[in-house]
Amino acid sequence: MSFTALELYGKKELLSITRVRENEKKIGEEVSFIKKFPDDLIENKSKFVLLGIPEDIGVRANFGRGGAHTAWKPALENILNLQSNDFMNGSNLLVLGHINLDQLMNKSFQLNNKTEGDIHKLRKLVEEIDEIVFSIMKEIFQHGKIPIVIGGGHNNSYPIIKAAAKSPSISKINVINCDPHTDFRKKEGRHSGNGFRYAFDENYLNKYSVFGIHESYNSAEVIAHFNSLPERLHLATFEDIFIRQISTFENAIYNCVQFCKDSECGLEIDLDAITNVPSSAKTSSGLSALQARQFIYSVTKNIKPIYFHIAEGAPVLAHIKADNKTGKLIAYLVSDFIKTMNS
Numbered sequence: 001m002s003f004t005a006l007e008l009y010g011k012k013e014l015l016s017i018t019r020v021r022e023n024e025k026k027i028g029e030e031v032s033f034i035k036k037f038p039d040d041l042i043e044n045k046s047k048f049v050l051l052g053i054p055e056d057i058g059v060r061a062n063f064g065r066g067g068a069h070t071a072w073k074p075a076l077e078n079i080l081n082l083q084s085n086d087f088m089n090g091s092n093l094l095v096l097g098h099i100n101l102d103q104l105m106n107k108s109f110q111l112n113n114k115t116e117g118d119i120h121k122l123r124k125l126v127e128e129i130d131e132i133v134f135s136i137m138k139e140i141f142q143h144g145k146i147p148i149v150i151g152g153g154h155n156n157s158y159p160i161i162k163a164a165a166k167s168p169s170i171s172k173i174n175v176i177n178c179d180p181h182t183d184f185r186k187k188e189g190r191h192s193g194n195g196f197r198y199a200f201d202e203n204y205l206n207k208y209s210v211f212g213i214h215e216s217y218n219s220a221e222v223i224a225h226f227n228s229l230p231e232r233l234h235l236a237t238f239e240d241i242f243i244r245q246i247s248t249f250e251n252a253i254y255n256c257v258q259f260c261k262d263s264e265c266g267l268e269i270d271l272d273a274i275t276n277v278p279s280s281a282k283t284s285s286g287l288s289a290l291q292a293r294q295f296i297y298s299v300t301k302n303i304k305p306i307y308f309h310i311a312e313g314a315p316v317l318a319h320i321k322a323d324n325k326t327g328k329l330i331a332y333l334v335s336d337f338i339k340t341m342n343s
Contacts, residue, residue, distance in 0.1 A: 006099055025085075027079060027080055027088070027089070029090070030090030032046050041145065047145065049145040051150070052072030052097070053149060054098055055068065057129060058190070059280040061119060061123045061190070063119075065281075067279075067315075071152075072151035074328075074330075087339060094145070099132060101132070124189075134159035137160050147307045151313070153312055157311070161175065161266060174264065176303070178269040178273050179273055180213055180217055180270070180272050182213055207263070209233075211236050212273055240252070266308075267305040271312050274292050278316075278326055289332070296337055
């Protein structure tokens with residue numbers, strides 16, 4: 001199979017965005033890289049594989065705002081420039097590269113997501129992304145690595161879950177997702193709002209738990225679907241936790257973990273969930289950055305995820321200048337994940 005869309009990074013490229021300083025060691029000076037995919041994965045000893053998916057077609061195919069293709073580069077730069085010390089080093093991290101979707105992105109820029117015909121075409125492009133992401137992710141899982149995927153819309157959850165489910169070393173896949181939306185809309189053509197629905201209906205996703213959904217931004221049809229299958233679908237609403245305080249933050253996380261801990265589990269976070277983070281559906285009422293980090297720590301500590309996916313950050317949106325803090329926030333989340341897994 002051809003993996004021509006995968007753009008691998010080498011030592012020179014990684015060091016070019018690592019700010020090397022005397023008497024200090026940065027993560028970017030210690031990470032590993034490979035020259036041939038997937039062959040070199042066999043000899044590489046790193047536990048974690050960092051991969052970028054710079055695209056926003058899935059978001060726009062869901063009538064959302066573009067910009068999710070811009071999260072990867074600032075995230076990578078901030079991760080590489082973390083200090084290597086007793087708390088974390090880069091020796092267990094393989095920086096693979098990113099999936100180059102420029103051709104599909106250029107096609108998508110000719111389309112208007114406010115017209116029915118163009119929406120259909122955008123969703124067809126997402127199907128092409130599915131196939132590309134699936135083929136690359138499948139190799140990562142089959143080589144026993146734990147992928148950390150950054151960038152793009154939440155449409156990419158579907159090919160990631162599908163690839164994990166088809167790995168011979170993994171049985172049933174459960175997923176915990178921190179997100180104001182379930183992304184469980186009907187199968188109306190592929191987009192960022194139905195990745196988990198496709199994975200669920202095609203039996204790649206066994207149990208699905210969503211933490212912190214916003215009650216007024218999820219349809220009655222989706223809520224009814226969750227209520228009809230309590231043995232496989234679970235949600236904790238933002239309002240129950242933070243407004244009505246029916247459940248504490250800690251107990252809500254515990255319930256999500258208990259629901260999903262009986263099998264291999266993927267961990268997802270949509271940056272829409274965090275207050276005032278530039279994203280496809282930026283919120284003024286969500287988790288704090290601190291709570292998001294605590295969420296990642298608590299879940300990772302108790303389920304040992306098989307992958308970590310950070311979706312829909314959009315530090316560059318059409319109507320605002322770049323927000324460089326987004327890349328740093330992603331670096332915090334990635335470092336929290338790795339530190340917890342290593343401990």
